Amino acid sequence: MKLLGACALWAAAAGAGAGAADDIVLGQVAPLTGTIAGTGDEYVAGGAAYFAHVNANGGILGRKIRVVTKDDSYKPEQTLAHTRALLADDKPLALFGYVGTGNVLALNKNKVLEEAGIALMAPYTGAQDLREPMNPHIFHIRASYTDETSRMVEHLHTIGLRRFAVMYQDDPFGKSGLAGAERALEKLGMKLVAQGGYDRTKPEEIGAAVKAIAPSNPDAIIMVSVNRASAAFIKELRKTGSSARLFSISVVNFKELLKNAGEDTVRGVGISQVMPYPYSPMLPVVREFRELMARYQPSKTISYASMESFVAAKVLVEAIRRAGPNPTRQKVMAQLESLVNHDVGGFHVGFGPGNRVGSRFVEVTVIGQGGRLIR
Numbered sequence: 102m103k104l105l106g107a108c109a110l111w112a113a114a115a116g117a118g119a120g121a122a123d124d125i126v127l128g129q130v131a132p133l134t135g136t137i138a139g140t141g142d143e144y145v146a147g148g149a150a151y152f153a154h155v156n157a158n159g160g161i162l163g164r165k166i167r168v169v170t171k172d173d174s175y176k177p178e179q180t181l182a183h184t185r186a187l188l189a190d191d192k193p194l195a196l197f198g199y200v201g202t203g204n205v206l207a208l209n210k211n212k213v214l215e216e217a218g219i220a221l222m223a224p225y226t227g228a229q230d231l232r233e234p235m236n237p238h239i240f241h242i243r244a245s246y247t248d249e250t251s252r253m254v255e256h257l258h259t260i261g262l263r264r265f266a267v268m269y270q271d272d273p274f275g276k277s278g279l280a281g282a283e284r285a286l287e288k289l290g291m292k293l294v295a296q297g298g299y300d301r302t303k304p305e306e307i308g309a310a311v312k313a314i315a316p317s318n319p320d321a322i323i324m325v326s327v328n329r330a331s332a333a334f335i336k337e338l339r340k341t342g343s344s345a346r347l348f349s350i351s352v353v354n355f356k357e358l359l360k361n362a363g364e365d366t367v368r369g370v371g372i373s374q375v376m377p378y379p380y381s382p383m384l385p386v387v388r389e390f391r392e393l394m395a396r397y398q399p400s401k402t403i404s405y406a407s408m409e410s411f412v413a414a415k416v417l418v419e420a421i422r423r424a425g426p427n428p429t430r431q432k433v434m435a436q437l438e439s440l441v442n443h444d445v446g447g448f449h450v451g452f453g454p455g456n457r458v459g460s461r462f463v464e465v466t467v468i469g470q471g472g473r474l475i476r
Contacts, residue, residue, distance in 0.1 A: 124167040125160070125421060125428070127152075128193035130183045131200045135174035136304050137327050139357060140406050141200050144225050145170060146398045147390070147407030148198050151414035153397040161418060162426050169193065175200070177207035184208060188217050195433050196221040197417060198410050202228040202274035203301075205239070214238035220434045223413030225352070225406070227375070228277040235457050240437050242413050242450050242459040243375040246274070247281030249350045250323055252463045253373055254285035257321050262346065264294045266319035268310045268334050270326050271298035278325030278350055294319050304330035311337045321346040328353055332361035339366055348465075351375045354404055355466075355474045364472045371467050375460070377448050378476055379408040386412065386446030415445045416459070 129148070132141035152166045160166060169191045173179035180199065187193055196219055199205055205224045208214055209231065214221055221239045224231070227246035231239060254265065267282050269275030275298060286292055295317035297310030304327055314322060315338060322338070322345045324331050331353050338345070348371040349358075358367045380403065382388040390411045394403060401407065417433075420440065424432040440459075442451045450459035469475040 123164060125164050126191055126193045127166060127168045127417075128184070128187040128191060128196045129168055129170045129198045130173050130180050130187070130196075130204075131170065131198060132175035133170075133172040135176070136302075136329060137175050137200070139328065139402075140225070140352065140354065141172075141175070143354070143402050143404045143406035144198055144200055144410045146401035147394070147410035147412075148414040150390075150393045150397040150401075150407075151411050151418070154393045155418055157397075161422050166418075168197070173201075173204060175204065177201070177203045180204040181207045181211060181213070184213055188213070188219070193219070194421065194428060194430060195219060195417060198223055198225070198413060200225040202226040202231065202277065203272050205231055206273055209236060209239075217430070218434075219430045220437060222417045222437070223410065225409070226274065227351070228273055229280065230273055230277060232458060235455070237457065238434070240416075240452060240457050240459065242416060243351070243409060244461045244463045245281070245458070246278040246325065246350055247284065248461055249373040249375065249463055250278050250281035250325070251285040253323055253348050253350075253371070253465070254282055254289070256465060257346065257348070258289055258291075262320040263291065264318065264320040265291070266293055266295040266297075266314045266317060266322045266345070268307070268314060268322055268324045268326060269296065269298050270301050270304075270330065272301045274301075274352075275325045278323070282323050282325075299326070299330055299334075301327075304328075305333045307334045307337060310334060311341065314338070315341040315343050318343070319345045321348060324349045324353070326353070328357035329361065332358050332367075335362050335366055335370065347371070348373070351405065354406065355468050355472075356402070356404070358468065359472045364468075367468050368470070369467065371465050372474070373463055373465050374405055375463055376405050376409045376412065378464075378466070379403055379405060380474065384447035386415070386448050389446055412445055412448060412450070416440065416443060416450050419443065
């Protein structure tokens with residue numbers, strides 16, 4: 102045991118070890134309090150359900166998974182501090198399931214992942230700044246905000262809409278979606294008729310955005326915003342008499358819109374999605390997800406966010422399993438890269454030497470009668 106412990110400590114010092122001789126340690130920093138605590142809670146829950154399932158069935162080659170989770174309240178400076186503490190104290194094999202564009206950009210800016218030689222699996226962000234140029238340490242399993250807004254513009258243009266506006270969070274997250282919409286319109290020889298932003302720290306103060314957008318009388322408004330801001334914007338916009346078609350990107354939870362704005366107000370709002378539909382067990386991975394959530398996370402919400410982290414956990418576990426009985430950070434990264442077309446159960450994720458975007462899947466859902474989300 103002493104020799105094994107010494108080897109584990111040596112590997113960790115080299116930036117390559119799992120952090121403990123018996124457990125496979127993963128590090129996660131997510132917003133469990135603050136403005137998007139609901140999203141953070143869901144994103145932790147989906148992965149936790151799958152990891153619990155793996156542990157209940159013998160772990161990975163006999164070793165249990167232990168996830169060390171820290172709360173950053175959606176504040177980039179806390180993300181940075183918590184990650185550094187995780188790397189120093191817990192020696193994780195990989196990082197998993199972070200939330201927020203600015204939060205992950207803080208790691209990029211400070212070269213935290215490069216210095217640790219560690220993978221960050223499935224950050225909950227679609228920002229282009231985290232994909233171009235490619236950071237080989239970050240493995241995305243969702244389409245980008247540019248993919249989402251581009252698909253929305255193309256879809257709405259085909260049904261005859263021509264006047265587009267964007268409401269966005271005034272930070273790298275929101276600006277990434279804004280840029281995607283602008284590029285998609287440029288390809289069609291068009292420009293936005295209006296745009297309006299809001300402060301990420303004050304998501305319910307969207308008055309300036311409404312004033313910037315409503316007078317232009319757009320046919321459609323794309324919202325690149327979090328739950329509270331989206332709900333507040335919809336309510337205030339409708340008070341102006343605007344009948345614009347409203348579309349949100351995938352980070353919004355339709356149940357939060359219903360709760361905060363009311364069914365009558367949000368009926369007809371479209372939401373792009375980047376994961377399989379989690380409310381009907383049509384795909385094997387969705388059936389597995391729903392079964393394991395009921396078994397291991399029964400009090401948590403079935404949602405696209407929990408579905409996404411469940412898929413991410415499956416992919417990461419597969420890479421660790423393929424890394425063999427003595428996984429290192431480098432081996433895990435190499436195995437993730439080798440998953441070129443990995444089927445998690447009817448949904449495919451694929452990376453490669455020059456590719457860290459595992460999926461570009463996008464579909465549009467709509468909030469319908471009775472508060473149901475329909476495809």
